[in-house]
Amino acid sequence: MIGFKSIKLFIFNFLRFFYFLMIVIRNFFYDIKLIKIKKFNKPVIGVGNITTGGTGKTPMVIEIAKILIKLNKKPIIISRGYKRQSKGTVIVSDNNNILESVVNSGDEPFLIAKKLKNIPIIVDKNRYKAAQIASQKFDFDIVILDDSFQHRKIFKDLNLVMINFQEKDENYSLLPVGRLREPYSSLKRADLIIWSKYKKDYETSSFNKKIIETSREQLFTTIGLKNQFDKKFNILVFCAVGDPQSFIGLLHSKRLNIVHKIIFKDHEKLSMRKLNELIELKNKYKADYIVTTEKDWVKLPESFQKSKIFKFLELEIKFKNNDKDLLISKIKKLI
Template sequence: MARLLLLLLLPFSWLYAGVMAVRNWLYDAGWKKSVAFAVPLLGVGNLRVGGTGKTPHVIWLVEELLRQGHRPAILSRGYGRQTTGPHLAGAADSALTVGDEPWQYYTQFAAQAVPVAVAEKRGLGVALLLEAHPETTVIVLDDAYQHRAVRPALNVLLTEYARPFYEDHVLPAGRLRESRRGAARADVVIVTKCPPDLSEAAQAAVAQRIRPYARPAVPVLFSAYAYGAPRPLGQAAKLAPPAAGPALLLTGIAQPQPLREYLESQGYNVAHHANLPDHHAFLLADLDALQAHWQPGWPIFTTEKDATRLQRPELWAGRPALALHTYTIPVQVAFLGNGADVLRPLLPGRSASSC
């Protein structure tokens, strides 16, 4: 049945891929304008719809740019926000006004004063950032691989190890936003969510599958997730880390399976997983349903991204015990082998005027 459905949908995929190919040709030929700016733009994106690990990779890049002495800023579309147009994130905002990922960036980098803006049209967002923060030396574009109206100095393409782009099809037969040939625009390809112990032979086999689509000499790197100790969702909570045993999992992300596998590897028995759609706006009914599966003392785990949408006090009204036992699991990118050393020199250097 799946094979038959694929065959039925492929003509529509070819049509969609053709439209995207014409659009890309218009940019490549200069018929559609792609704007460069006074500061370098660093694009992070994918060919596939859904989670490939963009958020933790953006965080890694911003942290690395800060270590190198840059004054970075972050620009995102702000998917799922209740506002429109260019907007600079501020203390009065929330995941509702800027989107969950931008709000996570804003809160995570508040101490380093990293500006975060959202804009459907990235050019307007770049202009807003540079006007409000002229000290900016580099802007990281979150999920802008197909937004070709701006021209990145470095294009980082992510593809998930379990769902690589070279095994996928264009929408609607598959999950690709454009054809596999779009990988030719990448300056570096990162295969994400790999097993931490992925062998060099397995890495070479994946890289060989990517090579026909990427430009010659473009590095193919591999990264895994490194999970941190659970953190109480409520900042005032001072509970000790939860003991292994029964637990609940609450997620509204595209690919929650790696987190679930990690929790199980740490001795937690996930008795119930409330697996909601990506960017889901949590409702009182969601927590009611979760509480029906909860036993006093059981930890409830969620992601840092989901936590941005769980901060509304009304969600936890009348549920103090539930809130007290809810934890986020921090996640960081860990490059395999010498991947980090290969990537660092590709990042934009600091100009003399920025010193």
């Protein structure tokens, strides 16, 4: 008798085949210019990936914006605002203030706005429309497109693709079987491959090795903790991110005393019931604090943010050796 898992796998492989056809045909139409790629009148840097989430795009967008500011440039950031509850064009922040809630902005654009208070952040599924609206409202000289590798409607002067160094081989299958959003061959569109979550002694997947061994320009980054947390405290950890194991692994590497952990779906906004359950679990496991990512922190109700028991850990990008210089040199060529 055929089991449920076998039927599910058959259906997923069937859907994967049609997803593959859709992606290949779509990219072919772009490649032969049957679908027009629009070029904006200012340089555009795209930051994206070929898998679903967990590659560190948001910290990299923030890092690139900081590099541009140091180079005396005035960037804006455009995102689709994944999982937001609003529609159309939303100006998350202008040059001075955050104008929208996390619900209307999406958690990632809202977090970026919190970290970069002097840069306009705009969300719209139609990124070109967002860029046109931005040109009417703001003074800027370069655009950063967040989560843009699959968004081919706008020409990218610098197309950056982020890949998780710790991604497993079994995940490198097209959706919905695996986490791949596009086939391996799509990497030919990338100007620079940025490896995230690099570990010196980690045995990376054969898929990743195949990419590393190519002649493509690439650099390596890892994620570190910007703020410290006292190791004497017991902590209950929760997160709703694309790669929760990397976050939890980072906490273990810092020898933090995790008494319990809860993993939610990526981008999930926790209900009051679930938040109260977290407090109950804190008491059950005798934790001193409930700790989460900064991206999850911005989604908490204000009363929970002000509570002394909820804390977040701030992540930062660290470059291997002099790899940051390669990124800066690529950016300088645009300006």
